[in-house]
Each structure stands twice: as C-alpha cells, then as structure tokens.
Amino acid sequence: MIAEAAAVEVIRAAALDGVAHGFLGxxxxxxxxxxxxxxxxxxxxxxxxxxxxxxxxxxxxVLPGAALVTCYQIHSADCITVAEPLAERPHGDALVTDRPGIALGILTADCAPVLLADTSAGIVGAAHAGWKGAIGGVTDATIAAMEALGAQRERIVAAIGPCIARASYEVDDDFRRRFEADDPANERFFADARADHAQFDLEGYVAHRLARAGVRRIEALGLDTYADEPRFFSYRRATHRGEPSYGRQIAIIGLR
Incomplete structure (x- = not known):
C-alpha cells in the first residue's frame, strides 16, 4: 500500500524564472x-x-498535466529531440523540445542535472552530466540540438542542480590525468587530497563547459547530494555504506 507523503519540494533557479522547471530531491x-x-x-x-x-x-x-519523457541514461553525450510523448525511453543522456505539454526529465543520484532554456525561441533542454558525459560533451550536444530547433546559444540560460560537491567527490590520479590530458587547464577543478587522490569539482567543470560553449548566464545551485541525506539520494553515499540499492531524484523542465 502506498503511504501518504508531504508536499513535493521543488528547487528552482532564478536563471530560469518564468520557465516551468524544478530540481527535485x-x-x-x-x-x-x-x-x-x-x-x-x-x-x-x-x-x-x-x-x-x-x-x-x-x-x-512542475508542469501539471504534462507528459513526462525521460531517457534510458548511459553516461553518453547523446541528445534526443522530443516532438511528442514517447512510449519507450530512448537511450541517451539529454533531451530537448519546442513542444508545450512535454516535461523533460533527467534522473541523477550524484551526477549533475542541467536545465536549459531559450525563452525567446520557446525551446528547452535537460542534460544528465556525470563525469563521463561532461567530458564527452553532453552539454555541448544539448546546446547544438537546441540550436537545430531555432535557439541561439547567446540567449540560452542554464542552471546546474544538486550534485556531488568537490568536498565529497574523491577520485584517483588516473581520473585526474584523464581530465588534464583533455585540457591542462582542467587542473583547476581538482584539489589535492590523500596520497594519489584528489577532490573533483563536477559542478565547476560543468559550468566551465557551458561557458566555453557560449552560454552567458549560468546558475550553479551549490547543493551537495552526498552530504545532505535528508534531502537527496546519493549513489556514492549508498556505495560507501554497502547498501544494495539507491534512489534517484529528477530534474524537470517543460513549456506550458
């Protein structure tokens, strides 16, 4: 039997004011x-x-009465353009649409959810940016797909929702070298930790990729999924505890 629950908490970004959106925990x-x-x-x-x-x-x-569309997420840079409600989840990690009544949803449990909009063109997007997708260009692919529908990247605004913070995200030196090989300037997204390890700033890196792609207004909410257990699910927290399963939260954006 399904129990009653309190009201859903919807976290909104000022950058997306006027757009139906929300980061949910x-x-x-x-x-x-x-x-x-x-x-x-x-x-x-x-x-x-x-x-x-x-x-x-x-x-x-977030968008009452809308049809929710989500991906079968595979940590890729693949973006799907959604023209109608979908019966099956397409494989990919980003969605864009210019159709009202469709709620684009991205699931996360430490990865960074990114919501984007060009309000002048009436085009929105959502991207799942884990480290693989982020370095692989999932936000670049989302911007390009929005442009194909008529958006202009200089008008696109973006918000980065709750994700694992640098203080909670320890990685090994091989991980660090992968990012520095892609761009030596990526060194700034790492802070030294214990021997042969570093702390990685996923949110900062995703914001950098958005800015490098030409997005002029970017809001990072600065909410740590790992550290705030009452509010967010966390894959890494569950893994550290040896728990057999974990929940996923959702970020949603759509057009009325």
Missing part, C-alpha cells in the same frame, strides 16, 4: 526504506507502484 515521495521519499528511478529495486506514483507527483509539481 527525495522530499514528498511515497517510497520507503533505502528508497525513502520521491524515488523516480525505474532501475532501482523499489516498488514499481511507488515509483510510478512518485513520477506522477514530480511531474504535477
């Missing part, structure tokens, strides 16, 4: 146990009925 859902709260992850080991109810609540909290 775990507050306001009906899942229990390890997935307690607003778990929307179809791939999680959770009650499917609870997941479906959570996805409905999440959509209604």
């Amino acid at each position: 775990r507050r306001g859902g009906v899942s229990a146990g390890l997935h307690g709260g607003l778990n929307v992850g179809l791939g999680s080991d959770d009650d499917p009925a609870a997941i479906e109810e959570n996805r409905r609540r999440a959509t209604d909290a």
Whole structure:
C-alpha cells in the first residue's frame, strides 16, 4: 500500500524564472526504506507502484498535466529531440523540445542535472552530466540540438542542480590525468587530497563547459547530494555504506 507523503519540494533557479522547471530531491515521495521519499528511478529495486506514483507527483509539481519523457541514461553525450510523448525511453543522456505539454526529465543520484532554456525561441533542454558525459560533451550536444530547433546559444540560460560537491567527490590520479590530458587547464577543478587522490569539482567543470560553449548566464545551485541525506539520494553515499540499492531524484523542465 502506498503511504501518504508531504508536499513535493521543488528547487528552482532564478536563471530560469518564468520557465516551468524544478530540481527535485527525495522530499514528498511515497517510497520507503533505502528508497525513502520521491524515488523516480525505474532501475532501482523499489516498488514499481511507488515509483510510478512518485513520477506522477514530480511531474504535477512542475508542469501539471504534462507528459513526462525521460531517457534510458548511459553516461553518453547523446541528445534526443522530443516532438511528442514517447512510449519507450530512448537511450541517451539529454533531451530537448519546442513542444508545450512535454516535461523533460533527467534522473541523477550524484551526477549533475542541467536545465536549459531559450525563452525567446520557446525551446528547452535537460542534460544528465556525470563525469563521463561532461567530458564527452553532453552539454555541448544539448546546446547544438537546441540550436537545430531555432535557439541561439547567446540567449540560452542554464542552471546546474544538486550534485556531488568537490568536498565529497574523491577520485584517483588516473581520473585526474584523464581530465588534464583533455585540457591542462582542467587542473583547476581538482584539489589535492590523500596520497594519489584528489577532490573533483563536477559542478565547476560543468559550468566551465557551458561557458566555453557560449552560454552567458549560468546558475550553479551549490547543493551537495552526498552530504545532505535528508534531502537527496546519493549513489556514492549508498556505495560507501554497502547498501544494495539507491534512489534517484529528477530534474524537470517543460513549456506550458
């Protein structure tokens, strides 16, 4: 039986004022146990009925009556242009649309959710930027797909939602060298940690990629999924605890 839950918490960005959007955490859902709260992850080991109810609540909290479209996320730079509600989840890590009534959703559990809009053109996008997608160019692909629909990148605004913060994201030297080989200037996104390890600033790196692509207004919310357990799900936190499963939160954007 699905339990009652408190109101869904919707975190909004000033940069996207006037656009139907929201970064959601775990507050306001009906899942229990390890997935307690607003778990929307179809791939999680959770009650499917609870997941479906959570996805409905999440959509209604941002764009009531809209059709939710999400990806089967694969940590790629692939972006899908959505022209109508989809029965199946396409493989990829970003979505764009110019059609009202479609809610684009990106799931995360430490990776960075990025929501984008060109309000003049009536075009929105959503990207799932884990480290693989970020360095692979998922935000660049999203901007290009928005441009193909008629957006202009100098008008695009972007917001980076809750993700794992540098203080919580320890990586090894091989990880660091991969980014520095791509661009030596990426060294600035790492802080020294224990021997042969560093702390990586995923949010800062994603903001850099957006700026480098020509996005002029970028808002980073600075919310750490790993550190704030009551508010957010975290894959890394669950892994460090040896937990067998974890929830996923969602970021949604759409046109009324």
